Amino acid sequence: MHTDSDVTATSAPASSTQTSPSSTTTVSATTPGQLRVIKRNGTVVPYDDGKISVAMTKAFLAVEGGTAAASSRVHETVASLTSQISATFKRRMPSGGTIHIEDIQDQVELILMRSGEQKIARDYVLYREEHARMRASNKVAAPDAEYPSMNVVMPDGQLQPLDIARVRTVVQEACADLTGVEPKAILDEAMRNLYDGVSLVDVNTSLVITARTLVEKEPNYSYATARLLLDKLRTEALNFMGLALTATQTDMETLYAQALPAYIQKGVELQLLAPNLLDYDLVKLGAALDASGDLQFSYLGLQTLYDRYFIHTEEGVRFELPQVFFMRVAMGLAYEEANREERAIEFYKLLSSFDYMSSTPTLFNAGTLRPQLSSCYLTTVPDDLHGIYGAIQDNAMLSKFAGGLGNDWTPVRSLGAYIKGTNGKSQGVVPFLKVANDTAVAVNQGGKRKGAVCAYLETWHLDIEEFLELRKNTGDDRRRTHDMNTANWVPDLFMKRVFDDQSWTLFSPNDVPELHDLYGQAFQEKYEEYERKAANGEVRIFKTVKALDLWRKMLGMLFETGHPWVTFKDACNLRSPQQHVGVVHSSNLCTEITLNTTAGDEIAVCNLGSVNLAQHIVDGQLDMTKLESTVRTAVRMLDNVIDINYYSVEAARTSNMRHRPVGLGLMGFQDALYKMGYAYSSEDAVEFADRSMEAISFFAIDASSELAKERGAYSSFDGSLWSKGILPIDSIELLAQNRGEKYISVDRSQTLAWDTLRDKVKTQGMRNSNVMAIAPTATIANITGVSQSIEPTYQNLYVKSNLSGEFTVVNPYLVRDLKERGLWDSVMVNDLKYYEGSVQKIDRIPADLKARYSTAFEVEPRWIVEAASRRQKWIDQAQSLNLYIAGANGKKLDITYRMAWFHGLKTTYYLRALSATTTEKSTIESGTLNAVSSAAAAPVTSAAPATEPQAAPVPLACSLDDPDCEACQ
Structure with a gap:
């Protein structure tokens, strides 16, 4: 009736084909966006609906005969059906792509049945089944003139000839539509590494390893490598679910629809997924x-x-495929929606497009039996033994289910303080911190990673000096916490006294109980009252130090050990929308969450996700329409987390249900700058940081208000800053009034319709007490292939080592620009390796590209701080802000951290410092790298330590490199 090649595509003219003299695979030249067809012999040819029309016509005539009447009907019917088939593929792949011959024949069969042509369809099905049986009985791997024949060991232990035609197909698919990528380069090297009797798994491994070694020459090989890895993933998952022994990417166009129900059924049977997904x-x-x-x-x-x-x-068998993974997360978040299928599809499309990504706990646990989806938990530890160990137990339970922890330890009395119940003296806060540290190590987040916790202490606490030394490698190890993060919770009054070179008094919290819950002018008045009482002998235990000396020690320990981080109590509280119901006593594990806590009653919870800013740059501009759509769906997803979430501690449920805070952040900021042609060290970048965050803030607040209209405002809305029409941009005035204009410099410009939004929020309410927070995002940025969070590029070419292995990372934007100027070659690759990813010393790179592709340690800290300040004015919580300082010393640190406070930042995160020797080795000339201008920090006095300690190694920021911090991702 018709041949195997009937329903396919025509071969291109001889002049347009690229063939190897000894190869049987033909790759036809096509234009970008064109559909292509992979034939069974591995040949890739242009899609031609004329061949489909011919084949279908033969089928009709074989059944109905060739009368004139029949011919007329057949012509019209075939034309209509062929048009529908072509429209299906163009709708699936509007930008072009590859289709397997079997997929085309599936569509022909389907369209015949749908159109009521049962006789033709029956004949067609029988024909396909007959020829499939013939191919199966006669299938022997065809000898290949280019590569030697060999046998492979199949998963069931049997020996079979290597199907080189399929290998070619897999490699061709992997390289399809990728510029600068050569399938033959992968095949040649991979086949050289194979041998007779190799396992089928090792065939894929050889392809993957070969492709990934080429990444440093062409970044697109990273995508080819991923697609080759997919072949292994598909085999593992589909085999386990009994759907197929092997499958190509093209096969997945139809197999994915079968894979989802099979996966859900299998996951429920194994008690890995929630039964309600069925x-x-x-x-x-x-x-x-x-x-x-x-x-x-x-x-x-x-x-x-x-x-x-x-x-x-x-046993470790992964039976979840990428698109099934995203749908599982979407289903987990949409279950309680009235139109859950539609919402699940909406959420799936947002996640799978990489426009937005949920945080790691949500990705881990959505749709499972214990959906612990929240990222961060903040607790206050009370000053009694029962309460202290109760807080440590809470830490353990929260950590077990992958929560990152921030503990406020300020209420615990200091070393030497009187204990009335025993008539003894306290050992202070440090011994309990050691217990908390060891608990975090012992409870390793469900076996997935080490527990993650950060301890906060206010700067007036009498144990603060010992607290600063917790991460030192010398001294009494019983008073050290080597695994726990630490952070200073710094009042504005302390910073003023540093600026004015005045004294500072340290107290035990049991003697000054009000200070813990006060901030701003109220804190200053009460603190000065206690200082007067201490001077009069009314306070028994206290210590007076020079504020500047304590500040120097804080920066010295930060420089030497990487801890404690510097965070600012008053900025967090005076700008908190929830001042009417509590006090912000600390931040979280990664310093971006600023929620109020109460000892024993409420454990603050935050639920995170991040907009991929790079995905919203279209034609060099921020696409506001797309951004608004993304933010609205994202806020809905985050709000759903609160109701679906599994709470291992009741105080966390109480707090989350009462206030419903979420933290929408962003990632890919550096990628967005590259797409716009801006250098990180530029006014353009600072302005973009301002305007992009303004847009996210506007859309997020509006989305939460719309949810309040649909679902009701959060229960503690009345009395909040929101209810008074005070939005985050307005709360800067509250900080300035309390601190004094002398001590703050924040740009207050705005461009959107904020007055209208203020009125809407006041009258309609807010669904969420807090809406925005910028988390580190290193892990989810890895997944989506963009720069983490708001970070500048670390290096333009480097090898990244983490729990998944080693990965060559090349800046694709740099490669693109160098190619456009004819500068990308093996010499350039070698130079980038030699200079450790820096372009500054490579003479042939133009000055504009050197500015655009400056790495993190080549960006002046003032640009990082200024961009963060512009974002902070729009954010109701905070941002995880790493500070990069090359050739760090006391003076540079002093200027940078004063600058951070002066420009209104709420928190800072890791200090990432390069020692002088590393600086000289790998980057630009000493004295110009990462320079800090003293003029940038307004009224600053030098605070360089008398002796410079050795810098801590460059910390591994919150990421898979350092799984402690993965909860915030």
């Missing part, structure tokens, strides 16, 4: 899965998902 219309959701989304992954992103995120059996 309540969904799985056929409808399966049909929504878009296999082309798999092609977005870089190698690092896909390997990270496979190693850390995919659901797996006790």
Whole structure:
């Protein structure tokens, strides 16, 4: 009736084909965006609906005969059906792509049945089945003139000839539509590393390893490597679910729809997924899965998902595929929606597009039996033994289910303080911090990673000097916490006294109980009253020091050990929307959450997710329409977390349900700058930081207000700053009034319709007490293939080592610009390696590119601080802000951290410092690298320590490099 090649595509003219003299695979030249067809012999040819029309016509005539009447009907019917088939593929792949011959024949069969042509369809099905049986019985791997024949060991232990045609297909698919990538380069090297009797798994491994070694020459090989890795993932998952032995990417266009129901059923059977996922219309959701989304992954992103995120059996079999993974998360977040299928598809599309990504706990646990989806927990530790150990137990329970912890230890009395119940003296806060440290290590977050906790202490606490030394490697190890993060909770009054070179008094909190809950002018008045009482002998235990000396010690320990971080109590409280119901006593594990806590009653909870800013730059501009759509859906997803979340501690449920805080952040800021052509060290970048965060803030606040209209305002809304029409941009005035204009400099410009939004919020309410916080995002940035959070580029070429292995990372934007100027070659690769990813000493790189591609340690800290200040004015919480300082010394640190306070920042995060020797080795000339101008910090006096301690090694920021901090991602 018709041949195997009938329903396919025509070969291109001889002049447009690229063939190797000894190769049987033909890759036809096509234009970008064109559909292509992979034939069974591995040949890739242009899509031609004329061949479909011819084949269908043969089928009709074979059944109905060739009369004139029949011919007329057949012509019209075939034309209509062919048009529908082509429209289907163009709708699936509007930007072009590859289609397998079997997929085309599936569509022909489907369209015949849907159009009522049962006789033709029956004949067609029988024909396909007959020829499939013939191919199966005669299938022997064809000898290949280019590569030697060999046998491979299949998963069941049997030996079979290597199907080189399939290997070619997999490699061709992996390289499809990627510029600068050569399939033959991968095949040649991979085949050289294979041998007779190699396992089928090792065939894929050889392809992956070969492709990833080419990444440093062409960044697009990272995508090719990911697609080759997908072949392994598909085999593992589909085999386990009994759907297929192997599958190509093209096969997944149809197999994904089958994979979702099979996956959910298997996951529920294994008690890995929540049974309520079976309540969904799985056929409808399966049909929504878009296999082309798999092609977005870089190698690092896909390997990270496979190693850390995919659901797996006790034996380690990963049976979750990328698009199934995103749909599982979406289903977990949409279950309580009235139109849950539609919402699940909406959430899935947002996640799978990489426009937005939920935080790691949400990705880990959505749709599982214990959906602990929240990222951060903040607690206050009371000053009694029962309460202290109760707080440590809370830490353990929260940590077990992957929560990151921030503990406020300020209420615990100091060393030497009187204990009335025993008529003895306290050992202070440090011994309990040691217990908290060891608890975090012991409770390793469900076996996934070490527990993660940060302890906060206010700067007036009498144990503050010992607290500063907790991370030192010398001294009494019983009074050290080597695994726990620490942070200073610094009042404005202390900073004023540093600026004015005045004295500072340290107290035990049991003698000054009001200070813990006071801030701003109220704190200053009460603190000065206690100082007078101490001078009069009314306070028994206290110590007076020079504020500047304590500040120097704080910076010295930060320089030497990387801790404690510097965070600012008054900025966090005076700008908190929730001042009417409590006090912000600390931040969280990664310093971006600023929520009020109460000992024993409320454990603050925050739920995080991040907008991928790079995905919203279109034609060099911020796409406000797309950004608004993304933010609205994201805020809805975050609000759903609160109701679905599993709470291991009741005080956390109480707090989360009462206030409903969420933290929408961003990532890919540096990528966005590259797309816009801006250097990080520029006024353009600072302005973009301002305007982009203003837009996110506006849309997020509006979205929360719309949710309040739909679902009701959060229960503690009345009395909040929101209810008074005071938005985050307005709360800067509260900080300035309390601190004094002399001590603050923050840009207060605005461009959007804020007056209208103020009125809307006052009358309509807010669904969430807090809406924004910028988390570090290193892990989810890895998944989506962009720069983490608001960070400048660390290096333009480096090898990243983490729990998933080693990954060569090349800045694709730099490569693009160098290619455009004819500068990308093996010499350039070698130079980048030699200078450790810096372009500054490579003479042939133009000055504009050197400015644009300056790395983190080549950016003046003032630009990082100024951009952060512009963002902070729009954010109701805070941001995880790493500070990069090359050739760090006391003076540079002093200027930078004063600058941070002076410019209204609420918190800072890691200090990332390079020693002088590393600076000289790897970057630009001494004296110009990462320079700090003293003029940038307004009224500053030098505070360089008399002796310079050795810098701590460059800390590994919150990421898979350092799994302690993964909860905030």
